[in-house]
Amino acid sequence: MxxxxxxxxxxxxxxxxxxxxxxxxxxxxxxxxxxxxxxxxxxxxxxxxxxxxxxxxxxxxxxxxxxxxxxxxxxxxxxxxxxxxxxxxxxxxxxxxQEEPPENTIVATIPYDDPALNPGMFEGLHGNLLALIRSADDDLVLMSPFLSERAYERLRPALHTATDNGASITLITRSLTYDEDNDYNREFARAVRNDERLAPYTTTYEYIDDETWTTFHAKIVIADGERAYLGTANLTHTGLGDNLELGVIFCDDTASRITALVESLRQSEFFHEVTASSGSFRR
Structure with a gap:
């Protein structure tokens, strides 16, 4: 037949x-x-x-x-x-x-004590952000204007996984060498500095113009230049667990565009590498 x-x-x-x-x-x-x-x-x-x-x-x-x-x-x-x-x-x-297009994921932190909001409306920000960090094999970028030591405790296991995978970490923040009244960012940076599994693989930067005080408010996490979180949540315990926060984890070419933006910052006069010694920070 x-x-x-x-x-x-x-x-x-x-x-x-x-x-x-x-x-x-x-x-x-x-x-x-x-x-x-x-x-x-x-x-x-x-x-x-x-x-x-x-x-x-x-x-x-x-x-x-x-x-x-x-x-x-x-x-x-x-x-x-x-x-x-x-x-x-x-x-x-x-x-x-036929290649399946990569899916982007909307993630959120939903306050559980607000009965008007349904925690199942979006995928959880905290869990998805940890998974994004753990997935890094080569490069991990953490960019947040505000940090907290309690957030570091939440992120630490995932950060250890990333460095164990072979990833180097770029930490971008502000208020390390100035703004003496705000110690939260320094507490996070010190905790990373004192962590034997993170310190050798982490480079820290500030983004600030000392004359105009132009700085940044973007919150970004990038894994290997291929997957990126962009949203409202700072890397603080309230951003990861308490406040109403919303963001997107991009797996399409948007991630590479966000990565290109961060790479451009390295050429900026406002971008300063920061080192620590005896608990204090200097550029």
Missing amino acids: TSSHLDPDALLETACILAEAVPADELDSVRASLEYLYHADRAVRPNALREVSPHPLSMTDAETIVYQLAVEEILDDDHLRVEALRESFVGARLLTA
Whole structure:
């Protein structure tokens, strides 16, 4: 039998099953294995397909493929629709070639003591931010105008994971070498400085123009230049757990644009590397 035309729904369903069960570069070998079974006059059974296929199929995947082809009357012990089989595998190859667009995630800190707000409206900011930090393998940027030592305690395990992965950390804040009345940022920076698993891998900066007091208010976390948080939450315990905060974790090309902005800061006259000695900070 050589009928080549499949019902569009049948073609799509069969192609989807094949694409889920077989990697793109192994589709031809699995199709050839199926044709071999038929022409060798062997029973088209899951075990037989697993035996002859160069690609190691699980029993579940082999059963699903064989069952689907039989249901659509493409291939069984008694007949083979060659063109329909090949059409299905071409469809699978097209499906596997389609890259799924990365998904961005809206995250929020929702005050639990406000009954008017539903905590399930968005994904949690705190948990997703920790996951973003843990995912860094090469570079991690933490940019926040306000910090707190209590936030550092929340972030510390994730920061340890990032540096264990091999990531270097860029910490960008303000009020380290000036603004003596505000010690919160210095407490965070000191805690990082005193952490043996973080200090060797962390470089700290201030962004401030001493003449005009131009500074920044952006809150950003970037992992490997590929995933970035941009939102309202400072890296403080209230920002991560108490205040109403909203942001987005970008996994599309927006992340690279945010990364480019941060890299441009390194060329700014307002951007100052800060070191610590005996508990005090200097540029």
